[in-house]
Amino acid sequence: MQRSIVDALPTPTTPAVGLRHITRVASRPVPRWLLVFGFWTLIVLAYSTRGEVRVGSYQWLPISWLDAFKAAVAQWYPWGAMSVAIYWVNRKLPVAPDALVPRLLIHVPLSIVFTVAYTYLFRGATVLLSAPNDPNWVGATILETASHVTYRLGTFVYWAIAMICVALDYQSNLKDREIRTADLERLLSEARLATLRSQLDPHFLFNTLNSISAYVERAPRQARLMIEQLGDLLRLSIEHADQHEIPLERELAFVDRYIQLQLVRFADRLDVRVRVDPEVMTAAVPTCVLQPLVENAIRHGTSKLTAAGVIELCAWRSGDRLHVRVRDNGPGLPRGFRLERHIGIGLGNTRARLEQLYGHGEYSLQVAPDEERGTCVDVTFPYRAA
Numbered sequence: 001m002q003r004s005i006v007d008a009l010p011t012p013t014t015p016a017v018g019l020r021h022i023t024r025v026a027s028r029p030v031p032r033w034l035l036v037f038g039f040w041t042l043i044v045l046a047y048s049t050r051g052e053v054r055v056g057s058y059q060w061l062p063i064s065w066l067d068a069f070k071a072a073v074a075q076w077y078p079w080g081a082m083s084v085a086i087y088w089v090n091r092k093l094p095v096a097p098d099a100l101v102p103r104l105l106i107h108v109p110l111s112i113v114f115t116v117a118y119t120y121l122f123r124g125a126t127v128l129l130s131a132p133n134d135p136n137w138v139g140a141t142i143l144e145t146a147s148h149v150t151y152r153l154g155t156f157v158y159w160a161i162a163m164i165c166v167a168l169d170y171q172s173n174l175k176d177r178e179i180r181t182a183d184l185e186r187l188l189s190e191a192r193l194a195t196l197r198s199q200l201d202p203h204f205l206f207n208t209l210n211s212i213s214a215y216v217e218r219a220p221r222q223a224r225l226m227i228e229q230l231g232d233l234l235r236l237s238i239e240h241a242d243q244h245e246i247p248l249e250r251e252l253a254f255v256d257r258y259i260q261l262q263l264v265r266f267a268d269r270l271d272v273r274v275r276v277d278p279e280v281m282t283a284a285v286p287t288c289v290l291q292p293l294v295e296n297a298i299r300h301g302t303s304k305l306t307a308a309g310v311i312e313l314c315a316w317r318s319g320d321r322l323h324v325r326v327r328d329n330g331p332g333l334p335r336g337f338r339l340e341r342h343i344g345i346g347l348g349n350t351r352a353r354l355e356q357l358y359g360h361g362e363y364s365l366q367v368a369p370d371e372e373r374g375t376c377v378d379v380t381f382p383y384r385a386a
Helices: 017-027 032-047 065-092 100-129 142-213 220-239 248-269 291-299 345-358
Strands: 052-054 060-062 245-247 270-276 284-286 309-318 321-328 364-369 375-382
Touching (some): 032 065, 065 100, 065 142, 100 142, 220 248, 248 270, 248 284
Parallel strands (some): 270 309
Antiparallel strands (some): 052 060, 245 284
């Protein structure tokens, strides 16, 4: 059995310093505080374009751009500071992010509290900047002013900010839940694969030990040689124990040890032919996917013959699919054979692992009579480099 060795071509690993710096700067996320400040600055600039301010119910006083800018700063930057506080308080509410009704009910009293707090900030900024303001906003007391602010614009602005904060928190929670679900599914899949591997290894080991026991007394030298081959095989199995997929080249090396073990047993009665396209040597395949197929071909196929048995192992690529075929010249399938009813541990385990790795509909495992004589097992799954 021959294996191909693919030489790795050297690839450049040190990009230019300037390009690395540009890439790092371009991939750096924009700080959230800068996004918040930019958003409220745009609102301030938009409101600073007005050229007059109301001084009575139907009276408007022309003002300069500077005064309009001061009035916009006094009106909207306090809401910018409030938005940060509203976001923080919303995150700390003692209800789940997806409990929208209780969360919104809690925001009802909070809207009053934050509107009163905004009134203090608004009045303080107005006095500090000497900004013109609508006298209809100002009452005799701070509570009266708060009621005017609430009536005029405060409630709408607060609830707009609160709804955005609730939506952001809900989206973040949903994304975290999706990530946790994906991690749990991955862990569950890995646990199932590990369980399937743990079922396959004893099955293979017991069959091999039964074969060796037949030669312990009548052919001790041959039994010792088979034990040495089994040791090499187990060493490779341990090396791949924590990997669900390995390159086809390494899988072929593992099967080669198994075939050498069987050749000691069957001597000239077994001929194994390997025809693998060199292009697919680096393709990713499930660990131990070939050994159960070759073992079935020997146990149920060539071992039943009095003449020499022939096993052919092929692998090739067709588009985005990898095809693996194991065929033998044994007596063929029993009459009325159905895979669902006659599937054994080896094939059943292989199909279950293909289901876990690739999902339903992304693979196929077919067992059918060969064109001339014997049995042909075809396995197909997505092609990707290991």
